[in-house]
Amino acid sequence: MLPFKLVRKNLLRRPLRATLTVLSLTVAIFLICFLRTLITTLTAGVEHADSRRLAAMSSTGLFVELPLSYQQKIDAVEGVERTTKFQWFGGYYRSMKGFFAQFAIDGEAMFAMYPECEVSPEQQASFLHTRNGCIVGDALAADSKFDFKLGQTIQINSPLHPTPGNQAWDFVVCGIYHSKSPNFDNRTLFFHWEYFEETLKGEGHPPGVGVYAIRVKPDADIPAVIANVKGLFENGPQRVDCNTEAEFQRQFVTMFGNLPLFVGWIGTGVLIAIFLACVNTMIMSMREQLSEIGILKSLGFTDRSMFGLLIAQSFTLCCVGGALGLLLAWSTQRGVENLLGTSFPGYRILPATFALAAVIAMLLGLFTGLAPAWRVAKLRCVEALRSVD
Amino acid sequence: MTSPIVSVHNLTKSYSRGGETMRVLDGLNLQMDEGDFIALMGPSGSGKTTLLNMVGGLDRPDQGDIDVAGDPIAEMSGAELAHWRARTVGFVFQGFNLIPVLTALENVELPLKLTKLSGKERREHAKYALQLVGLTDRMHHRPSQLSGGQEQRVAIARAVVTDPKLILADEPTGDLDRTSASQVLDLLAKLNTELKKTILMVTHDPHAAERARTIVHLDKGQLGRIERNAPAPAAARI
Numbered sequence: 001m002l003p004f005k006l007v008r009k010n011l012l013r014r015p016l017r018a019t020l021t022v023l024s025l026t027v028a029i030f031l032i033c034f035l036r037t038l039i040t041t042l043t044a045g046v047e048h049a050d051s052r053r054l055a056a057m058s059s060t061g062l063f064v065e066l067p068l069s070y071q072q073k074i075d076a077v078e079g080v081e082r083t084t085k086f087q088w089f090g091g092y093y094r095s096m097k098g099f100f101a102q103f104a105i106d107g108e109a110m111f112a113m114y115p116e117c118e119v120s121p122e123q124q125a126s127f128l129h130t131r132n133g134c135i136v137g138d139a140l141a142a143d144s145k146f147d148f149k150l151g152q153t154i155q156i157n158s159p160l161h162p163t164p165g166n167q168a169w170d171f172v173v174c175g176i177y178h179s180k181s182p183n184f185d186n187r188t189l190f191f192h193w194e195y196f197e198e199t200l201k202g203e204g205h206p207p208g209v210g211v212y213a214i215r216v217k218p219d220a221d222i223p224a225v226i227a228n229v230k231g232l233f234e235n236g237p238q239r240v241d242c243n244t245e246a247e248f249q250r251q252f253v254t255m256f257g258n259l260p261l262f263v264g265w266i267g268t269g270v271l272i273a274i275f276l277a278c279v280n281t282m283i284m285s286m287r288e289q290l291s292e293i294g295i296l297k298s299l300g301f302t303d304r305s306m307f308g309l310l311i312a313q314s315f316t317l318c319c320v321g322g323a324l325g326l327l328l329a330w331s332t333q334r335g336v337e338n339l340l341g342t343s344f345p346g347y348r349i350l351p352a353t354f355a356l357a358a359v360i361a362m363l364l365g366l367f368t369g370l371a372p373a374w375r376v377a378k379l380r381c382v383e384a385l386r387s388v389d
Numbered sequence: 390m391t392s393p394i395v396s397v398h399n400l401t402k403s404y405s406r407g408g409e410t411m412r413v414l415d416g417l418n419l420q421m422d423e424g425d426f427i428a429l430m431g432p433s434g435s436g437k438t439t440l441l442n443m444v445g446g447l448d449r450p451d452q453g454d455i456d457v458a459g460d461p462i463a464e465m466s467g468a469e470l471a472h473w474r475a476r477t478v479g480f481v482f483q484g485f486n487l488i489p490v491l492t493a494l495e496n497v498e499l500p501l502k503l504t505k506l507s508g509k510e511r512r513e514h515a516k517y518a519l520q521l522v523g524l525t526d527r528m529h530h531r532p533s534q535l536s537g538g539q540e541q542r543v544a545i546a547r548a549v550v551t552d553p554k555l556i557l558a559d560e561p562t563g564d565l566d567r568t569s570a571s572q573v574l575d576l577l578a579k580l581n582t583e584l585k586k587t588i589l590m591v592t593h594d595p596h597a598a599e600r601a602r603t604i605v606h607l608d609k610g611q612l613g614r615i616e617r618n619a620p621a622p623a624a625a626r627i
Contacts, residue, residue: 300475
């Protein structure tokens with residue numbers, strides 16, 4: 001039987017040390033949640049990609065434009081149901097600090113191909129009928145840095161696509177969309193291709209297309225469609241790389257290098273550091289309690305219960321730190337999302353991440369107490385008592 | 390005729406220190422009857438504490454048999470020995486050995502956690518034991534808030550709270566002033582005479598030893614002279 005009162009009182013024997021260890025654990029578990037969420041956010045697009053959607057871009061790279069004329073040719077490929085185009089706008093609102101993602105799109109085609117982009121029918125109609133209209137994601141609209149409202153005219157400067165006379169682009173916010181799917185970001189602004197093209201044509205620089213999104217027919221042979229699209233432009237003027245949406249998202253993630261691996265290593269480092277810190281705390285705690293272990297053994301407490309006493313202390317310590325870490329991660333979620341802004345859109349800690357962090361905290365509790373617990377269990381009663389003298 | 394509660398036969402124990410083996414107990418025989426109060430005396434290194442630890446099941450002999458309250462403890466496993474200690478022996482140490490983070494009441498209650506008593510019953514038993522040693526008014530104090538004499542009385546209360554058959558005291562007055570030592574010895578004598586507890590006490594102090602019924606001298610791991618202070622229920626026998 002375990003003297004549970006002793007577990008609590010022993011933990012509070014050195015309040016400063018206990019507090020510092022708990023705080024270290026809190027930070028570590030918060031970091032585990034944060035780092036894991038960076039990975040899940042990055043890979044969410046891959047996991048939730050639509051299996052019927054393909055993406056075609058220049059085989060040179062994402063920032064090399066494809067000719068507008070390609071769309072008609074892709075539409076004619078067997079198995080293709082519909083296509084739409086995206087062009088990266090690369091603008092900012094007010095100052096460079098007001099950077100976020102903007103794309104020029106075909107409104108009707110995009111709504112048809114991306115049903116996860118939910119916007120009310122009234123707002124959708126308003127957008128489609130307003131030449132310089134735009135829709136913004138609800139997370140972007142809610143961001144205190146922007147605070148976009150329906151009907152508001154916003155001005156965006158785009159160094160990539162300057163207007164004739166280098167004036168800012170005017171957009172009217174016609175709709176605020178929301179996507180439940182992590183592969184469609186809620187921090188983006190979409191505006192009409194016609195407005196984009198006509199404005200730039202005036203300058204004599206008709207725009208190209210960054211990415212063609214392709215939806216295949218339900219019974220289409222996807223590898224054949226991909227091969228045919230690639231084959232169409234084998235001889236230029238721009239060769240095309242065509243992939244499934246999942247593969248495209250995967251390639252997009254790897255543009256930053258192997259970020260999941262890098263973040264994973266940092267997480268492992270955090271875990272090892274906190275593990276060693278907790279083991280150190282438990283060994284110090286065990287040394288202070290050696291004589292008392294001897295007393296308890298002389299009173300009739302078994303080796304096994306003394307093992308349990310030490311494990312219960314480390315487990316309690318790690319669970320308290322872990323719980324506070326989870327609470328911190330949960331409560332700062334919105335703040336972290338705003339802080340990360342467009343770098344990691346859709347930052348949301350998944351229940352599986354919370355569960356993983358909780359399990360890690362519990363395992364830390366068990367394993368950090370193992371060595372000291374084993375030592376006190378094996379310690380002979382007289383040896384432990386002798387440490388008094 | 391009272392029955393022997395402690396029976397030690399041909400007890401041998403050696404320790405290795407710095408590559409050298411020292412024989413602390415050398416074929417020692419001792420029998421102690423129920424209700425007896427024996428003081429073990431002898432020079433440092435004579436094996437007094439080692440013998441006490443063996444009888445209390447805190448240490449194991451190299452050779453020999455130990456029967457306490459009818460149980461052959463030398464043959465018991467670690468867990469069996471722990472359970473046996475909980476129900477058979479109460480310890481009083483020189484350094485008081487209280488748990489510093491617990492109050493006097495919680496310290497006394499500790500051995501009762503190994504019994505089937507309810508929380509309320511445990512508390513009542515612990516309060517009664519503290520009353521027995523005259524420390525009811527100090528029950529919620531921690532060891533650091535008590536004097537040495539009071540700490541040792543709490544340790545005695547903890548030793549008797551489970552109503553053990555045998556009380557083993559290792560230099561119980563070693564760290565105390567004369568007045569506190571006298572109070573502790575009075576208490577041990579009271580436990581022996583009124584509650585009929587069998588007590589084996591290790592001491593260097595001749596005044597403390599005088600309070601026992603029998604004084605047994607140990608020298609170089611063997612039993613020496615035996616003195617009887619008062620008519621004992623039964624004498625220690627070799």
